[in-house]
Amino acid sequence: MTDRPTLDILQLTVTLRGGRKLLRDVSLKVQPGEVRALVGESGAGKSMIGKAVLGILPPNIKPTEGEILLDTHHLNAMTPVTRRRTVSKIASLIPQDPLTALNPVRKIGPQIVDPLIHIHGWSRDKARERARELLDRVQIRNTDRVLQSYPHELSGGMRQRVLIASAFAPSPRLIVADEPTTALDVTVQKQILRLIRELQQETGTAVLFVTHDMGVVAKISQRVSVLFAGRVMEDAATEDVFRNPQHPYTEALIAATPSYSDLNRSFSPVPPALIADLHAKIAAEEAAS
Amino acid sequence: MFARTLLFRLSTALVTLFGVAVVVFVLVRVAPGNPIAMMLPPGATEEDIARLTALYGFDKSLPEQFVIWLGGVLQGDFGTSITLRQPVDQLVLSRLPATLELSVMALFIALALGGAVAVIGARRRGTGTELGLDLGSAAVLSIPDFLWGLLFVLLFGVLWPVLSISGRIDPRIEFEFATRFYVVEGILRGRFDVVGSTLAHMLMPAMALALPLAAMIAQVLKQNLKEVLRLDYTNLSRVHGFSETAVILRDALQNAALPTLTLVGVQFTFLIGGTVIVERLFAYEGLGNMAIDAVINRDLPLIQGIVLVFAVLFIAINLAVDLSYALLNPRLRNG
Numbered sequence: 275m276t277d278r279p280t281l282d283i284l285q286l287t288v289t290l291r292g293g294r295k296l297l298r299d300v301s302l303k304v305q306p307g308e309v310r311a312l313v314g315e316s317g318a319g320k321s322m323i324g325k326a327v328l329g330i331l332p333p334n335i336k337p338t339e340g341e342i343l344l345d346t347h348h349l350n351a352m353t354p355v356t357r358r359r360t361v362s363k364i365a366s367l368i369p370q371d372p373l374t375a376l377n378p379v380r381k382i383g384p385q386i387v388d389p390l391i392h393i394h395g396w397s398r399d400k401a402r403e404r405a406r407e408l409l410d411r412v413q414i415r416n417t418d419r420v421l422q423s424y425p426h427e428l429s430g431g432m433r434q435r436v437l438i439a440s441a442f443a444p445s446p447r448l449i450v451a452d453e454p455t456t457a458l459d460v461t462v463q464k465q466i467l468r469l470i471r472e473l474q475q476e477t478g479t480a481v482l483f484v485t486h487d488m489g490v491v492a493k494i495s496q497r498v499s500v501l502f503a504g505r506v507m508e509d510a511a512t513e514d515v516f517r518n519p520q521h522p523y524t525e526a527l528i529a530a531t532p533s534y535s536d537l538n539r540s541f542s543p544v545p546p547a548l549i550a551d552l553h554a555k556i557a558a559e560e561a562a563s
Numbered sequence: 564m565f566a567r568t569l570l571f572r573l574s575t576a577l578v579t580l581f582g583v584a585v586v587v588f589v590l591v592r593v594a595p596g597n598p599i600a601m602m603l604p605p606g607a608t609e610e611d612i613a614r615l616t617a618l619y620g621f622d623k624s625l626p627e628q629f630v631i632w633l634g635g636v637l638q639g640d641f642g643t644s645i646t647l648r649q650p651v652d653q654l655v656l657s658r659l660p661a662t663l664e665l666s667v668m669a670l671f672i673a674l675a676l677g678g679a680v681a682v683i684g685a686r687r688r689g690t691g692t693e694l695g696l697d698l699g700s701a702a703v704l705s706i707p708d709f710l711w712g713l714l715f716v717l718l719f720g721v722l723w724p725v726l727s728i729s730g731r732i733d734p735r736i737e738f739e740f741a742t743r744f745y746v747v748e749g750i751l752r753g754r755f756d757v758v759g760s761t762l763a764h765m766l767m768p769a770m771a772l773a774l775p776l777a778a779m780i781a782q783v784l785k786q787n788l789k790e791v792l793r794l795d796y797t798n799l800s801r802v803h804g805f806s807e808t809a810v811i812l813r814d815a816l817q818n819a820a821l822p823t824l825t826l827v828g829v830q831f832t833f834l835i836g837g838t839v840i841v842e843r844l845f846a847y848e849g850l851g852n853m854a855i856d857a858v859i860n861r862d863l864p865l866i867q868g869i870v871l872v873f874a875v876l877f878i879a880i881n882l883a884v885d886l887s888y889a890l891l892n893p894r895l896r897n898g
């Protein structure tokens with residue numbers, strides 16, 4: 275076991291067609307077994323980082339500079355086909371909205387099983403076995419009935435459990451969880467969050483956990499990257515960030531969180547004056563460079 | 564639940580048919596032109612005309628005529644064609660298969676062509692290929708079916724006569740048809756010379772009918788595909804290592820086809836309407852061609868029969884669209 279990171283992003287710049295940079299010089303590491311939280315206001319570029327890693331950027335957005343190393347594979351240097359194959363074997367995604375993350379016209383069973391066959395070349399029986407195992411693990415009773423269901427026949431919480439099971443099923447080394455609880459009821463949010471944490475600890479999977487909730491950050495992560503306007507403002511151990519934030523934006527984020535343990539509140543904004551201030555500063559820097 | 568929907572649909576269908584029957588019945592009678600006078604030779608006397616008018620019942624009042632006609636229809640008697648002097652139902656049924664085969668072939672061509680262009684456009688979204696296909700389909704769409712027909716007649720009938728542009732089958736082929744479905748029967752009886760010749764005769768008129776619909780399908784389906792391709796379940800499939808083409812075919816196509824289906828249904832009825840002129844252009848012996856003769860000759864019973872058959876067809880197509888919608892959409896399947 276070396277201590278090479280599972281994910282190593284080096285000075286990544288991602289550019290919208292027309293030249294606008296959605297991410298600028300972003301660097302972050304996720305060590306094996308570690309949960310790294312990615313926080314920031316809406317539009318900061320959190321999802322963009324996950325998408326760049328997984329190779330699902332929209333066609334009009336391209337990584338233009340920097341490196342992404344996934345388990346030492348240089349993703350940006352690969353052909354699309356190799357990249358796709360490599361990523362599918364190493365990484366998974368837990369998406370934000372369970373309503374649009376399952377294909378409405380296909381049954382749940384094939385939606386979990388087919389990818390396993392495709393990724394690992396398993397037999398259908400083996401893939402089915404694994405799907406059942408994971409559905410049990412995420413506390414879905416009636417496994418057989420759920421496998422036979424269409425997405426609309428399941429509740430939002432159930433669907434998110436299915437998606438978590440599906441994300442862990444291929445035994446990935448990295449999971450990108452993009453605000454996996456934001457679209458859910460408050461009570462369900464807590465269960466889902468606990469479930470992800472338990473599974474993460476059991477399997478030792480590294481997780482890049484996107485959220486804008488500092489309470490969730492405190493609960494789940496060992497390290498945090500704070501993102502603002504496509505740049506990393508702060509990168510530190512979670513404890514240190516809460517004890518001694520280095521950046522005024524981070525400080526404001528924490529101040530806007532009533533209590534770390536309170537997951538019920540939704541995003542309450544950082545003072546607009548501070549945000550405007552930061553944007554102005556960034557604009558000035560850009561003009562200077 | 565399902566039975567009730569079906570019952571509702573059938574009763575609305577009957578009301579629609581009745582409405583169509585009334586409207587056509589009145590329209591053809593208030594339109595200028597006396598059918599009896601047109602069928603008699605120039606020297607005919609007033610008495611001759613009066614005798615024939617009475618024979619066909621045209622001397623009675625409109626409501627009376629309608630009741631008599633409807634009574635006949637309900638018993639399966641659609642009247643006799645004035646010009647062809649044969650029962651209307653026999654005439655219509657002898658031509659209907661030709662029009663059905665032509666329309667279905669046109670529909671298949673439109674689906675295949677439009678579907679392929681939509682998939683390629685979605686696959687190459689954001690590139691020059693997409694733009695080119697968009698411009699191409701907009702251009703194709705701006706030309707109506709009968710102009711395509713004329714163009715094909717000029718191109719393949721006059722300038723470069725490689726395909727037959729007239730009739731339904733090569734008259735030299737010897738074959739005793741038991742039905743009027745030449746293609747279907749040819750296939751069932753293993754006579755592929757018959758099938759080949761019929762298809763070759765159908766190709767140009769079918770293309771003329773299909774092109775505008777294909778262009779419309781290409782545009783709408785591609786737009787729907789692009790919307791679906793932004794959804795997270797397609798992203799998940801990409802993360803699972805499926806190629807973009809596989810994502811389109813496995814995940815996006817069925818979902819994008821659903822909202823396209825209604826449009827295809829409506830447009831297919833327009834396509835069938837288009838057979839009237841296109842069949843004429845290609846001297847194709849179908850119902851539409853017969854309809855034009857019937858109108859020219861003021862053959863009232865025949866016009867009524869043909870219009871009723873078209874109305875039944877349109878209703879059947881709408882029903883089929885609803886059924887296939889339910890079939891493709893699990894949310895409606897047990898509703």
Ligand SMILES: Nc1ncnc2c1ncn2[C@@H]1O[C@H](COP(=O)(O)OP(=O)(O)OP(=O)(O)O)[C@@H](O)[C@H]1O
Pocket residue numbers: 290296314315316317318319320321322323332334335486
């Ligand atoms: N398809 C797109 N085309 C153009 N710009 C986009 C596109 N998707 C996102 N952006 C822009 O990229 C920036 C970063 O978006 P991103 O989705 O990563 O934000 P986020 O931090 O995940 O926010 P949220 O909390 O709302 O999910 C935003 O300014 C957004 O407007």
Ligand SMILES: [Mg+2]
Pocket residue numbers: 320321322452
């Ligand atoms: Mg996001």
